[in-house]
Amino acid sequence: MTPVQAVTALAASPLSAEVPARAQMATTLGFHIILACLGIALPTIVLIAEFVGLRRSNPVAMKLARRWSQAMGVLVAVGAVTGTVLSFEMGLLWPTLMRQYGEVLGLPFGIEGLFFFLEAIFTAIYLYGWRRLSGWAHWWSGVPIAISGIFGAMSVIAVNSWMNQPGGFTERGGRIVSVNPWQVYFNHAATYEMPHMVLAAYMVTGFVVAGIYAAGILRGRRDRYHYTGFAIGFVPAAILTPFQIFIGDTAARAVAQDQPVKFAAMEYVTQTSRKVPEWLGGVYVNGHIYGGLKIPYMDSLLVGFSPNTEVIGWDSVPAAERPPVVWLIHLCFDVMVGLGFLLLLAGLWAAYTWWRKRRLPSQRLFWLLGAVSGLAAIGAMECGWVVTEVGRQPWVVYRRLTTTDAATTNGGVLTSLSLIIVVYALLAVATILILRMLARRWRRSDLREATVLDGAAARPQEQAATRAGARWPR
């Protein structure tokens, strides 16, 4: 067989559909979720900036709000198209899932649709209303975006958490005979997944914004503009971090109860037992854990506040019902928790310095931490999703439908996967380049403004005031 024949044969083979379908779902979701986070929380951050700008007549905050909303226009468009891909994929990649449970999981998606409408409408009014709507009217037109972002996120997460803890319907003879929308929406896992995800969105957005300005400050752009941009992103995100860790801890305990096999994979619990140790790091291969730090009793303590707590291991189910690649699940969980604490540290550092000295820390290390905080938050969020999704395997709907059965019987998924990877790579590069181009344009216009001001020798006082204002008060 020539390579070309081999590729076409593989692409057309129905047996090969499941693995590329999963890879494709993971790629497209992993990409969309970053834009979704920005779509959920960036409007709030922009509104905070505009609020400061209006309330305190702060031109710097106002300028930031306008600029961020310009970037938001690009991000929202990319979020919308990548989200549309997901909607199609639900049917194109997982027809059996939709065939069997479309009438159940469709309802939260419908509610999501309602909020998408509101989000899209008010986003348009907000983004294109800067010129003609007067100050506070414009501000209020942004409020529905922020609200519908949160409710929209809750609705998609209702679907995902329902896949983890399916309920709220009666099945008879392979057909759904009745559905209780309320119980579908507020299923067992929704109570922690919804707040965890909404907070994650705010953390990702806040830290990404902060990270961009921290990077600028590290490069010596130590002006009022950069410090304000940093603070408007960093402060809300840092405040939310401890709550996020608390909810994550609750989530872990709920997973130990409701999805014990996933939990066993997260914590390397090979056998159901008491006095289970906690593993930090380490790679599990063929029954051995290489590397890693073992803390005796800790896992039992975390699950039930006593070393004698029994933790269910993955030996409780046959091998076919265990998730694959447990080390990936475990390491992703550790990375998420680790990054969560790293971000907490950054927030505490800033809070301590503020409490003591009424200013932001001046150490270079803090600003380095700030600069990577956005990437760290995205990393934690992506790792959390790997834990949730891969940990649920082999089920797509927990204990009801396997991923294999749900996948399409069509060939050609390998082809669509390859194309998607190429298109998304281009999309990512183009988005980043365009945002950088915007930033460069803004910087140029700031420089131009500064030279104009310098040239305006007729108003020396104002000029001096601007100069003073351009320094962070230390």
Added chain:
Amino acid sequence: MATLIGAILLASITLYAVLGGADFGGGLWDLLAGTTARGRMPRALIDESITPVWETNHVWLIFDLVIFWTAFPHAFAAVMTALALPLWLALGGIVLRGAGFAFRKEITRLSLQRAAGATFAFSSLLTPFFMGTVIGAIATGRVPADATHASLSAWTSPTSVLIGFLFVSACGYLAAVYLAGEAERRSDRCLQTYFTRRAQAAAVVAGALSLAALVELHGSNRAMFDRLTGRSLSLVILAGVCGLGVLALLATGRRIVARVVAALGVAAVVWGWGVAQYPVLLPGTSVTLTNAGAPNSTLIALVALVVLVAVLVGPSLVLLFTLQGRRLLEAGEGGPWSVNGPTGQTQPPRTPLQPPRPAGKPPGLLALVAVAALVRRRQRR
């Protein structure tokens, strides 16, 4: 109950067709607008008219999909499996179009701007064409109820391909009629004639394609033809009358009314198809509105959701279109808090130069009241 949901689905498909379809048609005219210099004015008008609304119009598609899979999951799975290829291609068009459109606006270098614009314009054709073949395949009964594999022949029949071209021309037709009205509002004589002429041409092409599709159906799918000319006859006639009416209205210069009539004509086509099929969901199979999967409780919940959408989204949409109609929504910077100064030098001015008016009190106030009322209604819920 299932019939009601069927009607709701058809109604939201209609809205996608008349609103989203025009956005795709804008891409067609962008593509045909010629060189950068020659096409500058029409492209600016297309851009300005689509920018604030395309995302909202696009959500109708999402909503259609969700209603389809929630209310009729079995039919949904069959369509998604059998027609996977044209659906992937239509999706590709959506991704490239949205990205190309959004990027073009922010790019200042001319060559890149051209590339993004070409992507936008070209991919605007893909989606309507392949959506048309999908609808054609469903209407001509080529989707088996228990489809396990994608089928090429299902959507490449002459009827399906004709319907694909019909969709493209209908999108172009709608867009040109809307844009002619938009130009009239701006009292831009030049663009007014420009788009009127194109609307007339597209109307003729779309009419010819509809007739061709009917003739083709007569030969290949007699049952569907009989229902279209039987039960749906009045709607088919209405569509024809609307088409002629638009031609007459355009000829007499009543472009704003022509927009409504054009939309009505397209709606009549969609409903003609729906009524002809009723109550069968996948013609040629036994899948009907009532046995395609969902239990009654799901359908009731869906109806409740649709009522909620009507109550919340309806007024918001009115607000959006009113603001756009009054030209209170504009892309770009400027105004009292101008941050950017003139953007890159290569970018031609998008709008005929207007002095940046300070936000007029009455419209500003109006918007504030409307938004506040909406917010309050949401909170009361």
